[in-house]
Amino acid sequence: MHKKRPSIPNICRTLWAVIVILLLAPAKSVKAQVSIQRSFYVEDSIDHTPLGFALIKFTKIGNPVPKTMELRANSAGIIELTGILAKDSIAFTIELPGYQSYRGRCLAKDLYLRHIPLQSDTHELHGVTVHADSRRIRFKPAEMRINWNKFTKSPSEPLASVIKRVPTIINKSPDKNTLSLQTGGGKKIAIFLDGRKLSDQEVQSLPAMMIAKASLVTFPSVLDAADNTAILYLSSNMFAYNYSFDEINLNYDIGRTGPSFTFRHTQKKGLWSNNVFINGYHYKMPESYTNINIDGQDFQRDTSKSSVNTLLIMASLTKKSVKNNLFTIGVLSNLFKGGSDSRHLQNDNTSSVSSFSSHGNNTLINATLYAAWRNKAASGNTWQLHASSTFQPNSKSDYQQKTPTSIYSSTNTQEQLYALSGRYLLKKTKLGDLDWSSSFSLGAKASFDKTANLFNQNTNPATSIQSSQQYATYGGVSSAITGEKLKIEGSLLGNYAWQKGYSFTHFSNGYIYPKLVFSYAPDDKQSISLSLTATTLRPSFKMAVTDSSYSNNWMISKGNQGLRTEHNYHLDLLYNLSLRHFTFEAEGEQIYYNNGIVQVWDLQKTPVIQLTSSYQNLNYIDRSLSVTTSYDLGDALYLTWSGQLHHLSFKQKELPADFQNGYYLSSQLNINYYSKHAGNYALIGSWDGNPLTYLKQSKTHPELNFNYDYDLTRTLNISAGLYDILGTGGWRKVVIYNRYNQLTDANKRTFSLGLTWKFGQLFGNTQAGSVNSAAVPNDTKKL
Numbered sequence: 001m002h003k004k005r006p007s008i009p010n011i012c013r014t015l016w017a018v019i020v021i022l023l024l025a026p027a028k029s030v031k032a033q034v035s036i037q038r039s040f041y042v043e044d045s046i047d048h049t050p051l052g053f054a055l056i057k058f059t060k061i062g063n064p065v066p067k068t069m070e071l072r073a074n075s076a077g078i079i080e081l082t083g084i085l086a087k088d089s090i091a092f093t094i095e096l097p098g099y100q101s102y103r104g105r106c107l108a109k110d111l112y113l114r115h116i117p118l119q120s121d122t123h124e125l126h127g128v129t130v131h132a133d134s135r136r137i138r139f140k141p142a143e144m145r146i147n148w149n150k151f152t153k154s155p156s157e158p159l160a161s162v163i164k165r166v167p168t169i170i171n172k173s174p175d176k177n178t179l180s181l182q183t184g185g186g187k188k189i190a191i192f193l194d195g196r197k198l199s200d201q202e203v204q205s206l207p208a209m210m211i212a213k214a215s216l217v218t219f220p221s222v223l224d225a226a227d228n229t230a231i232l233y234l235s236s237n238m239f240a241y242n243y244s245f246d247e248i249n250l251n252y253d254i255g256r257t258g259p260s261f262t263f264r265h266t267q268k269k270g271l272w273s274n275n276v277f278i279n280g281y282h283y284k285m286p287e288s289y290t291n292i293n294i295d296g297q298d299f300q301r302d303t304s305k306s307s308v309n310t311l312l313i314m315a316s317l318t319k320k321s322v323k324n325n326l327f328t329i330g331v332l333s334n335l336f337k338g339g340s341d342s343r344h345l346q347n348d349n350t351s352s353v354s355s356f357s358s359h360g361n362n363t364l365i366n367a368t369l370y371a372a373w374r375n376k377a378a379s380g381n382t383w384q385l386h387a388s389s390t391f392q393p394n395s396k397s398d399y400q401q402k403t404p405t406s407i408y409s410s411t412n413t414q415e416q417l418y419a420l421s422g423r424y425l426l427k428k429t430k431l432g433d434l435d436w437s438s439s440f441s442l443g444a445k446a447s448f449d450k451t452a453n454l455f456n457q458n459t460n461p462a463t464s465i466q467s468s469q470q471y472a473t474y475g476g477v478s479s480a481i482t483g484e485k486l487k488i489e490g491s492l493l494g495n496y497a498w499q500k501g502y503s504f505t506h507f508s509n510g511y512i513y514p515k516l517v518f519s520y521a522p523d524d525k526q527s528i529s530l531s532l533t534a535t536t537l538r539p540s541f542k543m544a545v546t547d548s549s550y551s552n553n554w555m556i557s558k559g560n561q562g563l564r565t566e567h568n569y570h571l572d573l574l575y576n577l578s579l580r581h582f583t584f585e586a587e588g589e590q591i592y593y594n595n596g597i598v599q600v601w602d603l604q605k606t607p608v609i610q611l612t613s614s615y616q617n618l619n620y621i622d623r624s625l626s627v628t629t630s631y632d633l634g635d636a637l638y639l640t641w642s643g644q645l646h647h648l649s650f651k652q653k654e655l656p657a658d659f660q661n662g663y664y665l666s667s668q669l670n671i672n673y674y675s676k677h678a679g680n681y682a683l684i685g686s687w688d689g690n691p692l693t694y695l696k697q698s699k700t701h702p703e704l705n706f707n708y709d710y711d712l713t714r715t716l717n718i719s720a721g722l723y724d725i726l727g728t729g730g731w732r733k734v735v736i737y738n739r740y741n742q743l744t745d746a747n748k749r750t751f752s753l754g755l756t757w758k759f760g761q762l763f764g765n766t767q768a769g770s771v772n773s774a775a776v777p778n779d780t781k782k783l
Contacts, residue, residue: 038112039080042073042094045117050077051096053149053209054118058092060084061105065378072212084108094118097149136632137167137578139527141487142480142519143233144168144576146214150635153674154711155209156245156758158264159191159198162208163232167583167630167640168216168576170668174684174705174723176251176752177260177281177310179203183218184628184642185574185587187230194236195384195423196372199332201314205264205277207245210236218574219517219531221478221491223423223441227515227535227570244268247758251281255723255750258283271321277314283307288730288746295739299347299609306340326374336364358401366392366415380427390417408456415449431481438479441493446471449541468501468541476513487519501541509565511536526577533570539563539597543615556612564617567594585628592621600656601736611740618659619651636674643667679710698735701728715759721752 042054054073059066073079084090086109094102099118136150151165160179164171169189173180179200181189191198193206213235220231249262260281267274290302316330340360370388377383392415401407421443428435450467476493493513514534521527545559569592577584595617602612628642644666650659666688673681687702704726709719724730730746 038082038086039078040111040114040116042077042079042096042116042118044099045119048115048117051099051118052077053155054079054094054096054099055212056092056094058084058090061089061091067378070212081108081111086112097147137583138524139521139576139578140524141482141485141521141527142217142219142489142517142529144216144218144527144578146216148208148211148214152208153680155207156247157208158204159202159206159208159211159234160204162211163191163203165638165672166216167632167638168585168628169232170628170640170642170670172668172686174703176707176721176754177262177279183216183230183587184585184644185218185589185626186624186644187218187228189216190225190229190231191234192224192231193234194326195233195374195382195425196386199314201277201279201312201332202275202316204262204279205266205275205314207266212236219515219519219529219572221439221489222493222513222515222533223439223476223478223491227513227533227568245758247756249754249756251719251752251754253283253750253752255748256283256285271319272317273320274317275315278312280311282309286747288744290742290744293741293743294603294605294609297347301345302342304340304342307338309337311335325376326372328372329370331367331369333367334364336362338362356401358399360400361396361398363394363396364392365394366390382423382425384423384425385421387420388418390415392416406456408454410454411451413449413451415447417445417447419443419445433483435482436479437482438477440475440477442475444471444473466501466541466545468499470497470499470541472497485521487517489517489519491515497538499541501545509538511538525579526575528576529572529574531570531572531574533568533572535568535570537566537568537597539565539615543597554608554610556610558612558614560615563597563615564595566597566617568592568596569594581632583628583630585626587624587626589624589626590621592619594619596620598659600659601740603736603739611736616656618655621649621651623647623649638670638672638674640670640672641668679708682707699733701731702726703729709754715757717756717758719752719754719756721750721754723750723752724748 042051043049044051052073054077055070056072056079057068057070059068069083071079071082086107088108089105090108091105092103092111094116096118099120102116102118136147138145138147146166148162151162153161163169163181168184170182170184171180172182181191183189191203193202198206211234213233215233216230217233218230220229225231244267245265247262247264249264251260252258253260258281260283261279263276263278265274265276285306285308288304288306290300290304291298292300292302311334313333314330316328318326318328320326339362342358342360344356344358346354346356368388368390370386372387373383373385375383392413394412394414396410396412399407399409421441423439423441425439426437428437430436447470448468450465453464453466455462472495474493474495476491478489478491480487480489491514494510495513496510498509513536516532517529519527519529539559543559543563544561546561571590572587573589574587575585596619597615598618600614600616602614604610604612624644624646626642626644628640630638630640632638645663646665647661647663649661666686668684668686671681671683675681684705684707685702688700703724706722706725707719708721709717711717727747727749729748730744732744734740734742734744736742
């Protein structure tokens with residue numbers, strides 16, 4: 001008899017109550033409320049067309065503590081002057097990319113009901129018309145500044161849609177329901193809004209027109225991100241309007257048959273705003289065929305079908321005070337249930353052939369509550385606080401096989417994670433022609449997990465319970481000196497962690513994470529940066545436990561209690577160039593892994609075939625060269641290509657059988673065409689991994705995907721997608737131990753048809769942040 005599945009704790013029921021309240025609160029659509037009597041109108045000076053989203057910056061004259069306030073126009077070019085009295089005397093500047101700034105001083109009431117004309121940033125010089133530089137990207141030392149409006153096609157589209165169009169950002173996932181953002185050099189990209197990290201659900205939910213500024217930093221401070229992670233920093237607009245916006249997207253896929261839906265909601269009323277995102281999908285995958293060959297002999301042939309059910313929920317509530325402070329609370333939840341049914345034909349080393357079936361199930365339930373607070377003092381210094389609690393009452397995997405051997409395997413993990421962090425950022429200080437800035441952070445986290453394993457073969461049950469407790473405190477400092485063309489930044493993060501768990505004794509470690517970055521930008525068209533980083537990663541609990549877990553009757557995983565701590569030394573050189581229609585990026589990296597933790601395999605054929613995976617320490621160097629180029633023809637056609645070449649070099653003379661020095665390649669090509677009348681087209685081709693080396697045990701064939709969408713009306717959009725056009729996406733070859741070959745082939749061709757309906761009015765939102773915004777050190781090795 002199997003153990004009864006654990007019930008969801010009361011805390012999770014409370015989380016669902018919070019979700020329901022946040023979902024029902026914005027049910028009524030509220031249109032934008034603008035006081036025309038206190039507003040003025042921004043227009044083009046020649047044809048008098050409204051200039052939507054123009055920005056006014058103003059200060060009160062005579063205020064003993066000068067403070068700049070900002071307001072942004074709506075799509076009709078109307079700006080409502082809120083937060084100041086009619087009799088207040090102000091100095092103001094009105095700005096919009098591509099137009100000359102408009103400056104003035106007057107009483108606030110003198111702007112009421114006026115039409116302010118902005119002149120195009122174009123002038124005559126000796127009979128030659130000179131236009132302002134409208135490049136999409138400019139460079140400052142250590143950052144790439146993105147002209148956000150150049151990549152925005154619709155004010156209401158989600159942040160993710162705009163981010164995917166930035167030429168140096170690659171989305172590795174063709175699936176519309178998931179994000180996998182990377183730089184051309186392969187660094188993962190985190191998204192920060194107003195200094196806080198966003199979840200994927202928020203990136204897919206928040207509207208594009210709320211963004212005022214965007215900068216990509218490839219080498220951020222270690223206080224914000226772990227090594228090999230870039231950050232896209234976003235700053236939000238300030239809107240004085242009430243608004244309500246909703247969007248419903250329905251899709252049906254033929255191939256991986258099944259429906260999916262997405263609901264987006266954004267609302268602001270007074271000082272309060274809220275966001276809701278719900279994404280659910282059910283996919284029934286087509287059959288896949290796998291052949292496993294050991295030492296040149298067919299060992300097993302599998303035919304499998306699988307299904308996936310997923311529901312993702314995000315809801316947040318933000319209050320913005322009149323002093324521009326922000327407070328956000330929110331919840332994230334994930335419910336997943338998947339299953340597979342397989343038929344197997346197995347030929348063991350006794351030359352007997354057996355036929356049997358198996359069934360697998362995977363279930364995941366988790367939820368995260370978070371709160372974030374940001375306070376900017378009159379002095380210009382900023383406080384940021386963040387707290388989160390994650391509860392995972394159920395993460396269960398079941399495997400059941402009936403004949404010829406009756407097997408039941410079950411693994412169920414329960415986990416709790418608590419985190420608290422604070423950040424203090426000092427206002428920039430002038431040192432002659434240089435700016436000096438610094439920030440400090442403190443934080444703590446604690447996690448508790450328990451895994452129950454059951455393996456029952458021919459009614460002979462074997463059970464074990466593995467539990468661990470992990471605690472960590474950390475603190476860091478970051479300081480930078482910035483000039484017009486040069487920036488030097490140093491950051492240091494100290495982490496002390498202690499852990500105890502089943503099958504190994506209590507231990508503690510203290511580590512230091514230093515990072516030094518030199519950046520030089522001779523002009524705003526190019527930059528060069530050099531980054532030096534040293535990180536330390538201890539073995540995770542999974543890698544240290546010596547108990548075995550079973551994937552099936554012949555595949556086993558176990559840890560290695562003798563693993564040593566891994567030390568990485570990372571040297572990274574980056575060059576960027578941006579011209580009017582062309583961008584280029586080249587990056588060279590070298591990472592030396594001292595006692596690098598790697599996964600190894602052991603294949604035995606006597607008395608029965610058994611493949612065991614474990615972990616081992618090796619010293620090796622990973623060198624890579626990556627190139628990303630992009631070319632655009634106006635705002636209609638974009639071409640982006642990225643490629644990577646890696647070389648692995650191991651220091652040990654005697655290596656495990658499946659380890660070897662060698663090269664591997666990867667490449668991706670994106671072609672995007674945007675037409676107001678014909679719709680938007682996207683063609684994505686990718687190729688990854690050849691030949692095989694460690695870190696790349698699998699080969700894949702080139703894959704081609706196509707997407708199209710078209711606005712039928714202002715509120716109705718249709719979309720279509722054709723995935724795996726070449727029919728090669730399901731081909732995958734895995735080589736392990738130089739004797740184990742696994743070849744999988746599946747028909748992944750899928751046709752997707754979608755309909756999106758938008759309703760309500762949208763003007764923008766400001767959010768303090770969300771879950772996982774703390775810079776928690778990644779102090780354990782993860783593979």
